[in-house]
Every structure is written in structure tokens, then in C-alpha cells.
Amino acid sequence: MADSNKTATLKIDGKELELPMHSPTAGPDVIDIGKLYAQGDVFTFDPGFTSTASCASTITFIDGEKGELLHRGYPIDQLAEKSHFLEVCYLLLYGELPTADQLEDFESRVTNHTMLHEQMTYFYRGFRRDAHPMAIMVGVVGAMSAFYHDSTDISDPWQREVASIRLIAKMPTIAAWAYKYHIGQPFVYPRNDLDYASNFLRMCFSVPAEEYEVNPILSRAMDRIFTLHADHEQNASTSTVRLASSSGANPFACIAAGIACLWGPAHGGANQACLEMLREIGTPDRIPEYIEKAKDKNDPFRLMGFGHRVYKNFDPRAKVMKQSADEVLDLLGVENNPTLQTAKELERIALEDPYFKDKKLYPNVDFYSGIILDAMGFPTSMFTPIFALARTVGWISQWKEQLSDPAHKIGRPRQLYTGATFRDYVDVENR
Numbered sequence: 001m002a003d004s005n006k007t008a009t010l011k012i013d014g015k016e017l018e019l020p021m022h023s024p025t026a027g028p029d030v031i032d033i034g035k036l037y038a039q040g041d042v043f044t045f046d047p048g049f050t051s052t053a054s055c056a057s058t059i060t061f062i063d064g065e066k067g068e069l070l071h072r073g074y075p076i077d078q079l080a081e082k083s084h085f086l087e088v089c090y091l092l093l094y095g096e097l098p099t100a101d102q103l104e105d106f107e108s109r110v111t112n113h114t115m116l117h118e119q120m121t122y123f124y125r126g127f128r129r130d131a132h133p134m135a136i137m138v139g140v141v142g143a144m145s146a147f148y149h150d151s152t153d154i155s156d157p158w159q160r161e162v163a164s165i166r167l168i169a170k171m172p173t174i175a176a177w178a179y180k181y182h183i184g185q186p187f188v189y190p191r192n193d194l195d196y197a198s199n200f201l202r203m204c205f206s207v208p209a210e211e212y213e214v215n216p217i218l219s220r221a222m223d224r225i226f227t228l229h230a231d232h233e234q235n236a237s238t239s240t241v242r243l244a245s246s247s248g249a250n251p252f253a254c255i256a257a258g259i260a261c262l263w264g265p266a267h268g269g270a271n272q273a274c275l276e277m278l279r280e281i282g283t284p285d286r287i288p289e290y291i292e293k294a295k296d297k298n299d300p301f302r303l304m305g306f307g308h309r310v311y312k313n314f315d316p317r318a319k320v321m322k323q324s325a326d327e328v329l330d331l332l333g334v335e336n337n338p339t340l341q342t343a344k345e346l347e348r349i350a351l352e353d354p355y356f357k358d359k360k361l362y363p364n365v366d367f368y369s370g371i372i373l374d375a376m377g378f379p380t381s382m383f384t385p386i387f388a389l390a391r392t393v394g395w396i397s398q399w400k401e402q403l404s405d406p407a408h409k410i411g412r413p414r415q416l417y418t419g420a421t422f423r424d425y426v427d428v429e430n431r
Contacts, residue, residue, distance in 0.1 A: 012040050020198075026061050027068075043414040053234075055242065057167055059397050060091060060233045067313040071231060080320040085226040086110060086196055087105035088183050092231055092397040113169035114190035114199065116177070117147040124181050133178035133385045134263045141167075142176050142256035146247040152250040154348045154403060164396045172174070172196065175385045176203035180380065189273070197223035200389070205377065218376060221324040223328070225369050228317040229387055231394025232310075237261040241395045242402050246411040252400060258395045268384040274305035275339070275380055277410045280368075283338050284345040296357060305367030307352060307360065314362045321368035322347075333377050343371045 003011045006341040008019040008031045016038050020032045029055050033044055037146040042086040046052045066128045069076040072091050079088050085098075090106050096200030099107060107378045123143055127136050144166075145152050177187050180203075186202035188203045201222055232238070240261040244254040281290050308315050334340040347363055373383055402408055 008219055009333060010036075010040065012042060015040070015045060021246065027063070038109075043416070047418050049239070051165070052412075055234070055402065056407070057234070057398070058095065059401060060231045060394070062233050062307075062310055064310040065109060065313050067311050067316050069232075069316045076228065077320050078317050080224050080227050080317070083227070084195075085223050085230070088227050088230050089393040092393050093164060093400070097313065098328045103427070109165050110169045110196070111192050114192075116173050120147060121177075121187060124177060127181065129181070129184060130156050132176070133181065133182050134259065134388070136178040136181065136255050137385055137388060138260050138263070140178070141171075141252055141259055144170075144252040145250045152252070154245075154248065154250065160251070160400060164400065165216055167251065167255055167396055168393055171389045173203060175382075175389045176200055178283060178385060179204050179378075179382050180395040185194040194230065195219065196225075197226060203377075204382075209405040215331065218326050221328050221372050222376075223382060224324050225372065226390040228321060228365055228369075228431060229390035231391070232261075235267070236264070237391065238398050241399055243401050243403055245408065250412075251396070254399055255392060255395055259351055260392070261382060262388050262391065266424075270304065270364075270366035270381040271387070272383040275365050275370040275374055277304040278339050278342050278346070281342050281346070282312070284342050287342065287346055289347060291349065291353070291355070303361065305360070305370065306356065306363055308364045311364070313360055315364040318363055318368060321365050321372075325368040325371050328372050328375050334375075340375060369398070 006021045006023075006029065008021055010017045010019055017036070019036065022030045037043060044052070061073075062068065063222060071079060071088065072095055074091065074097075079091075083091075086107050088099065088101060088104055089110075120140065120143070120331065120388075123140060124136065127139070133156060148163070148166060151159045153159045173190055180187050185209060188206050190199050190203060194202060194214065198219040201214050202212050212413065216274060234242075237258040241254050241258040244257040245251075265273065281287060290303075293299045294303045329340060329344070334344060347367070350361065350363055353380065356362070370383065373386065374380075378386070
């Protein structure tokens, strides 16, 4: 964070306050209001914190107007096309792309930590069979602090490193086992000879009765889904992880808090909502009817998977995700799947219809990832757990950065109080 020569002047009841400003390496200048209450006896009011920077960070930068997403300065489309998930994990965690030797060492460390403590199989069996996979993931990840005592001391850099590797390595196993438990199939253990994405697919879809061969097209598509969801700046779940971390909570508790926040439909459920919309439409011939409903301001129907709250032009992740969606659908076919047929036709119309173009309602990453996961055979209940799996590295990177920040302090948002003022207690018989 670079200091700026500029200051902001705030006038309150004839009193002037000079507030320092900071200039980032990218993005708008920031007014420092850290001493506003001490100097002016006032707070700021910013519901949703949409105009408030809660931290300084070097990890991810988003420019919604330009449709730009950078991880440590590298554009997301280049990373998704030329790199792979574990290399992006290294970049997010350590700040630079690894050398060949560094990448080999990192991949080896992750691969050799993919197994779960065997007693955790009994922990899974404590859930009802119809438990949502996200409920299982919140519980299991939170319980990791009860199984891995040697990596909970946040003041020890080595324990922080071990916890980071464990979470990245074990999250595919945790998610896959949540899925297997949910559908009543036996757990499948990870294999060290498979890459990260292939291992996850095998743990989800293989059964003891027959051998499972991972298709490289599906593995590559899954790896891209992981890569494109790895981090997204200070969103709700990342901010939750940072806030939980600010209290000194152990890393497993912090990541469990992030998973719980991601579970909210307004955050992590976008691709599931998109697929549910496609199923509601049903068949391609009904698309014009639903487009008219979307254009009607008085109709509650909304097209899901188009446009983005942050990206005002286009989602930079969508271009690469579209390529994978095309490859997966070409491989698996859409002839007998009306949902996927509807998706392909809706995409074609959205890219040509002036209504979509004028409002910049382009298909986003959730539209394509939902299509891909459905084509692979995942139920919608697994969409958000897969999102959580991918986002784990972003949460950990932000957690590590916060702990090393000298300005780090416990989070304590203020409020605009609108309740009753001082009242004397009245005995019950006199009320």
C-alpha cells in the first residue's frame, strides 16, 4: 500500500478533519478513516461494505468495468488456458509462479496429504444419509482441528504451512466422501498416481465393482473449474474467513466458517440456480416465452447465469469456461438431455439478441460451470461443495496474508443504532 500526497477534507459541524489517502497499485484511491471516530466522534455507514476496503492485499485484483481478474498480476484467462490448478495454488500461496523444481515439490506435498485420518470415516457416519453435502463439509472441516492438533498453532509459521497443505490436499477427499455418503456408496480412497482433478473425479464416480478410467477432457474441464474459482478478492466468504481469523481462531475453524458462508444461495449457489432455471424452462422451444418473462419488469422470473454483480461488461472467466463446456458437451453429447439442449440454445440466443447485448447480459462462469457439472453427472447438491473445494486455496492465501499483516487486528464493525434509548426496568407486576 503506497501513501498518497492527497488528503480528503471532511467537514462536521464546522470542524474540518484531514483524512489521509492511500494509492493502490491498481484501482481507486482509498480514504483512510481509521481515526475518524477518535477525531470526529462519528462512524461511516456502508451496508454490505461495498465502498469500504477492509484490508490491504496483494493476492487478487478485480476491475469490474474492464472485466479484468488478476491473480498476483496474472490474467485469469492466461492462467486457465496455460497453467493448471496446483500451479495457481502455488502462485496464490507464495506470490510467484513456481520453478519446475518448486512445482514438483509442491505437487508432491499436496499428493501425499490427500488421505483423511481413518477415524474420520466414523465421523461421516454420524450424519443422516440425506444430509446435504455442504452440511457434511462444514462439520468435517471444522472437526479437522480435533484430528490434526499439530497444525493449529497460528503463531508457528511451520504449522501454518502444514495446515495450508493439508486443507488443499484433503478438501477433494472431504467433498468426494460427502458425495459418496450422500448417495449411499462406499468411500473411495485417493491415489497418488493421479493428478488433482482426476483424483477427485475418480473418488466421486468410481465403484469397487469395476475400474474407472478418468477421461482427460473431463479432468481438464474440472481442473479449469477449480482454477477459475480459486479466489475472487474480498467476497462474502473470504471476508468471513478473514473476520474469523482476526479472533485468532485455528485455520480449520476459519475455513469451515468460509464454507458455511459460501453455502448461502446468494453467494455460492449461482450455478445451481442457473441449472434449476434451465430445468424450469424445460425444452428449447420454451426459451422465447421465458425471455419475454425476463424482459417484463413486473414478472419475478430472472435469467440466472447471465451478467455479474462485479463484472459490468463481461466475466473474464466465462470465455475459458465456455471452451471447456463445448468440449465436454461434444464428448458426452446433448441429444438425450433436454436441459443441456436448452442451455446451448439459450447461450446462442443470448449472444445474438440485442436485449442481452444492450444490457451486457453475457453468459457468466456460473452458466458454463453448471452445464459442465450436470453433464458430468453431478447432482446440483454437489455444485457448491465443488465451489468450496476450489475456493479453499483462496481462503487460505487470504488467511496467511492477514496473519502476516502488521496492521492486523480483530474485526469489530460498528453500527447505526436505531433502537430504544435508556429505559428504567419496570417490575413485572407494574407492566
